[in-house]
Amino acid sequence: MYNHMVVHRKNDQKADKLFHALSDTTRRSIVTRCLQGDHTVSDLARSYPMSFAAVQKHVAVLERAELVTKQRRGREQLVSGNVQSIRYAFDVLEQLEELWRGRIERMDLLLSQNPKQGATK
């Protein structure tokens, strides 16, 4: 059987990187932009009041968290948002739903076996 708690746990490292990447306003803004369409690092650098190197650093953090992917196009690096990683966050809720469906079924089974219930016997 597929165990959600364990899946959750194994993914903690991935989740940690994701939390860290999303904890910064500029990085959240970069992801948002790149989910709408691809941008070059220079494009992005022009949009924020910081150096090209600083923006490049943010992009690298996002790349490690798999929130964006980078592709070389000529002399430029093209950054695209990764919908899959955002979806992962939503999957956490899906997993929780499955976990509770199972728990409620087991509770129901236990209650039907409970001799103290009496009334139905």
Place this chain on the structure above:
Amino acid sequence: MTVIDISKDYEARTLTFSAEFSAPIKCVWQLWEDPRQLERWWGPPTYPATFTEHELVAGGTMKYHMTGPEGDHPRGWWRVTAVDPPHSLEFESGFADETGAPVEDSPHMNMLVTLSEEPSGVTRMVVCSSYPTEAFMDKVMTMGMEEGMRGALSQIDDLL
């Protein structure tokens, strides 16, 4: 028969489960109050839970571990914030390290369990779980509120 209703509120970061059991409220409460009964449903059959600490009082702590098919032991904790037997129970829950101490920065949830006896004799249980502000979902949700994210969210809806 158990009637299950599940509602998700992404913006409020909550998940609410409702179930009805054809059993008296006391019996349903015991599933939470008695650690030996709790162990029989908390973990899935392949990962049964063992509660090594079970203090069902406000301020009390719970510690448990699960036993996996390969002898692995994922651990968890609860911190009880409020109890009103047999009507309600509120606690925080999350993952623990090998010593049973909470793993900092890992997602944890607030859980509110309410039980009520319906006129028909069935017991209704509502479990509301929410992620606290500092956690994972919040960061993702904050992102969701930023301009442009709506479009990405509808893209996700199409994928699901």
